[in-house]
Amino acid sequence: MRARYKRLLLKQNPGCIFCAGAQPATTVDHVPNKGMFPDSHRPKGLEVPACSECNRRSRVFEDIASFICSVRFTVNDRVNKHFERKMRAIMNNQPHLMDELMPTFRQKRQAARFVDEKGEACGAFDLRGPNIGRAMLHYGAKLGMALHWHTTGNSLSDRGKVAVLWFSNSNALVGDVPQQLMELLPDPRTLSQGKFNVRDQFEYGSGKTIDGDSCGHWVTFGEAIMYQIFTGEQINTDMLPPHQVLRPGFITENW
Numbered sequence: 001m002r003a004r005y006k007r008l009l010l011k012q013n014p015g016c017i018f019c020a021g022a023q024p025a026t027t028v029d030h031v032p033n034k035g036m037f038p039d040s041h042r043p044k045g046l047e048v049p050a051c052s053e054c055n056r057r058s059r060v061f062e063d064i065a066s067f068i069c070s071v072r073f074t075v076n077d078r079v080n081k082h083f084e085r086k087m088r089a090i091m092n093n094q095p096h097l098m099d100e101l102m103p104t105f106r107q108k109r110q111a112a113r114f115v116d117e118k119g120e121a122c123g124a125f126d127l128r129g130p131n132i133g134r135a136m137l138h139y140g141a142k143l144g145m146a147l148h149w150h151t152t153g154n155s156l157s158d159r160g161k162v163a164v165l166w167f168s169n170s171n172a173l174v175g176d177v178p179q180q181l182m183e184l185l186p187d188p189r190t191l192s193q194g195k196f197n198v199r200d201q202f203e204y205g206s207g208k209t210i211d212g213d214s215c216g217h218w219v220t221f222g223e224a225i226m227y228q229i230f231t232g233e234q235i236n237t238d239m240l241p242p243h244q245v246l247r248p249g250f251i252t253e254n255w
Helices: 003-012 052-057 059-068 077-093 096-101 105-111 130-152 169-173 180-184 250-254
Strands: 027-030 047-050 161-168 203-208 214-221 225-232
Touching: 003 027, 003 047, 027 052, 047 052, 047 130, 052 059, 052 250, 059 077, 059 130, 077 096, 096 130, 130 161, 130 203, 130 214, 130 225, 130 250, 161 169, 169 225, 180 203, 180 214
Parallel strands: none
Antiparallel strands: 027 047, 161 225, 203 214, 214 225
């Protein structure tokens, strides 16, 4: 990133968007993080002003989400190496997660019904564990706050809410992913730079209400994970479990 662009972004946006300006923005954060992409090859776009603490502490759940999102049905050397690097990082830095990811016999049997592009039976991970679920929810909340800022031009206040739903490729394979939000926001976007884009790895759609207060977003990471996220100052979240609704500042409070 060019130093001039970074200085301008931070000058125009002095407060961190992830903690509602409680701390000054001293860094430019990439959302999604570079680790989501093979060889960290990420086009520019969706950079946001953040404090160093929110940027640093979010790396723990970003590493977990990057591993989960590295799973693909597509098979090639670049994809395989990316997956292997992410798995090694988890095994080295957070080995306790490997037990949590161990699939049940039923999950293995269900996964074996599907095949990758080479015709080989798929494997499985168990994503229901508390650490995985918490990391994926928090990653989605960070995505939501960044997309809200890019969509509205404003960060959420400390009264704002981020409601997060996430779905794995196993949900998609059995048709268990709601389609209404994608139908309402049918214009998919991605990151691109010149002729290079990452549409096969990352797509999103965002839209805001007429008053500009609330937004809806969907995000997909290849064939791995889909998010549906709702952000705003006064959104109604009564239908969701409390743990799926987060507020600005959660990163430094919980990580």
